[in-house]
Amino acid sequence: MATLKKRRGMWYARKQWRDENGTRKEKQIPLRTKSKVTAIQRLFEIKKVESDMVDGLSFSFPWLNDDGLTKIKVFKLEDAVNEWMSHRKKNKIREKTLEINKLGLKYLLECCGSKRSLASIGNSDILNFIDFLDYKGNSDTSINIHLRTVKAMLRHFNRMGKLDKVPVIEQRKIAKTDPVYITDQEFHEIMGLGILDDFYRRVFLLYRETGMRLREPFISSLNGSWIDIPPESKSHAVRSIELNTLLIQMFTELKAWHDTGYGLVLSDPGEHLSKIFKKCLRSIGASEKKHFHSLRHTFAVRRLIMGTSIYDVKLMMGHASVTTTEQYSKMNLKRVAQDFPTLVSTYAIEPKMGKEDTLLEDTAHIIEGYVPLYDKIES
Numbered sequence: 001m002a003t004l005k006k007r008r009g010m011w012y013a014r015k016q017w018r019d020e021n022g023t024r025k026e027k028q029i030p031l032r033t034k035s036k037v038t039a040i041q042r043l044f045e046i047k048k049v050e051s052d053m054v055d056g057l058s059f060s061f062p063w064l065n066d067d068g069l070t071k072i073k074v075f076k077l078e079d080a081v082n083e084w085m086s087h088r089k090k091n092k093i094r095e096k097t098l099e100i101n102k103l104g105l106k107y108l109l110e111c112c113g114s115k116r117s118l119a120s121i122g123n124s125d126i127l128n129f130i131d132f133l134d135y136k137g138n139s140d141t142s143i144n145i146h147l148r149t150v151k152a153m154l155r156h157f158n159r160m161g162k163l164d165k166v167p168v169i170e171q172r173k174i175a176k177t178d179p180v181y182i183t184d185q186e187f188h189e190i191m192g193l194g195i196l197d198d199f200y201r202r203v204f205l206l207y208r209e210t211g212m213r214l215r216e217p218f219i220s221s222l223n224g225s226w227i228d229i230p231p232e233s234k235s236h237a238v239r240s241i242e243l244n245t246l247l248i249q250m251f252t253e254l255k256a257w258h259d260t261g262y263g264l265v266l267s268d269p270g271e272h273l274s275k276i277f278k279k280c281l282r283s284i285g286a287s288e289k290k291h292f293h294s295l296r297h298t299f300a301v302r303r304l305i306m307g308t309s310i311y312d313v314k315l316m317m318g319h320a321s322v323t324t325t326e327q328y329s330k331m332n333l334k335r336v337a338q339d340f341p342t343l344v345s346t347y348a349i350e351p352k353m354g355k356e357d358t359l360l361e362d363t364a365h366i367i368e369g370y371v372p373l374y375d376k377i378e379s
Contacts, residue, residue, distance in 0.1 A: 002046050004031075004039055011039035013046045017054050025161055027053065032063045045070060058162075075162055077121070078114035081105045084153045094232065104146035105153070107133060118157060123167045126150075130172075144171045178331050179297035180289050182208070183339035187298075189284040190277075199257070200276055204295065206250040210241050211299030211317050214292055215270045218258050222251060229318065239318040300328045305337045 005014045011031040018024055031042045042063060049059055049070065058073040065071065085105070088098060111132040112125055129150070133143045147169050157163040182190075187208065191201050206217075210227070220229045225248060227241045243251060258269050266272045274292040281290050296317070303313050314325040337343070 002043060002050050004036075004043055009034055011036065011042075013039075013043050015046070015050055015053060019164060027161060029061070030064070074117045075119065076114065077112060077116045077118055078109060080118045080153065080157060080162075081109060084156055087156070100145060101149045104149035107136065107146060108150055118154075118163055121154070121167060126167045126169055140172045140174050144174070147171060179301065179327055180287070180291075180294045181298040181301045181336075181339070182286075182290060182294050184342050185339070186281075186284060186286050186290075190280045193280055193283055195283065196276075196280060199253070200273075202250045203254055203273060204277060204280075206247060206254060207292075207295040208298050208302075209247055210243070211296050211303075212241070213296060214274060217251060217254050218269065222248065222255070227251060237318060237320070239315065241316065297328075300325070301331070301333075301336055302340055302343060304328055304333055305340055305343050 002013045002015045005012045005028065011033055013029045013031055014026065015029070016024065016026045029046060031039045033039050033042065042061065045061055046053075046059075049057075053059065058075055060071045060073040062068045062070060085098070085101065088101060093101075108129060111129045112121060126147075130143060130147070133146055138146070148171075151166070151169040154163060154166045154169075158166050187204075190196065190204065206212075207214075212220075212227075212229070216229050217227070219232055220227050222228075222243075223240075225243055227243060229239050229241070231238050277292045277295075282288075300313055300317060303316065304310070308316075310325055310329050311322060313328070314322045317325065319325050
């Protein structure tokens with residue numbers, strides 16, 4: 001039964017109950033008065049509908065609306081989306097994650113309707129949502145990402161007492177595949193493309209030799225011979241990468257290009273680099289599965305072939321857990337090493353396959369006598 005509760009001189013009605021799982025629930029309704037007599041009168045109005053409140057309905061009472069009537073208040077799906085996204089922003093969730101959340105919830109609103117009540121979303125709606133994502137051309141991986149977004153939002157409102165039950169949301173099973181890397185031969189062919197400016201050659205080499213994520217250089221700073229990557233990166237942890245003299249020059253050039261543009265007007269410099277690299281991959285006939293992030297995979301694979309410990313590779317890449325890094329060590333590295341003849345492997349491979357060097361001989365022409373070529377940058 002609803003009872004009175006006084007907080008900071010104002011009266012509230014407090015309703016407590018246990019749900020079907022035995023979990024204790026509570027809802028407090030402001031009575032908007034300092035008078036106990038008025039509070040008792042308003043409590044009486046709440047008691048008329050308290051059984052419906054337990055069933056999940058929300059009400060707007062006469063002292064809480066302009067009409068002076070007791071009305072059922074529907075917590076619409078669009079209200080839930082706006083409230084949850086606001087909550088995420090206040091918690092300083094990364095902008096990129098917020099963009100992914102926003103897209104998934106946009107699909108949900110399109111599929112289920114923005115005016116639907118949050119409480120009405122059930123198992124059948126989730127199945128329809130998955131079919132809708134399929135219809136929109138999302139991959140299995142993208143569908144799972146959007147499902148995680150929706151599940152996180154629904155669980156939030158369940159914890160807040162605004163949703164009694166979270167529908168069943170199961171991830172699609174995706175067959176595990178080896179990380180997709182760029183072979184020495186493919187990288188050599190990219191470096192030799194006539195359409196590619198030397199600036200981009202140096203940038204791609206920098207990413208392959210450091211394992212940085214696409215946008216990490218843009219938020220990082222150079223301290224001596226070390227790149228310091230702040231916690232705003234995906235791993236949410238500070239990490240540092242040591243550079244040699246040539247890579248320091250390349251990093252400095254990339255930062256200057258990002259900060260000043262050198263005549264380019266780019267809404268997203270990272271996306272620009274990614275598209276240029278993809279264009280290069282297509283020009284050499286590489287697999288469509290390969291993309292800019294493959295340079296990061298390439299860094300990890302090369303390091304392991306060179307004999308770097310799995311734990312050191314974890315630190316270099318900024319993985320939260322060595323379990324993530326182990327995806328590389330589980331590959332057949334003896335077979336993979338055949339794609340990197342410029343390296344000396346610590347595995348059972350003939351020494352004649354290469355020499356101990358992390359820079360290809362074929363890239364010498366873009367780093368010897370190195371001078372930034374800003375005036376040749378093309379969009």
